[in-house]
Amino acid sequence: xxxKELFITLKKELDNFSIYDIMMIRSFIERDAKxxxxxYKHHYIEAMMKYLIETxxxxxxxxxx
Numbered sequence: 001x002x003x004k005e006l007f008i009t010l011k012k013e014l015d016n017f018s019i020y021d022i023m024m025i026r027s028f029i030e031r032d033a034k035x036x037x038x039x040y041k042h043h044y045i046e047a048m049m050k051y052l053i054e055t056x057x058x059x060x061x062x063x064x065x
Contacts, residue, residue, distance in 0.1 A: 004064070008064055011060070011062075014059055017056070025052060026049055029044075029045055029048045029049065
């Protein structure tokens with residue numbers, strides 16, 4: 001699969017994402033962080049969610065050429 005095809009597929013898949021899917025991702029990240037020390041856990045979860053949303057927004061804004 002070429003990069004352009006992959007990007008088009010990602011864009012289509014992202015259009016099908018719902019708030020429920022994002023909540024499931026957050027739940028996975030929280031489970032992943034369960035063994036982190038408490039003082040790092042909140043920061044880790046928030047940083048990962050911020051990265052996820054920023055990545056989604058970047059994909060949505062980019063045009064397929």
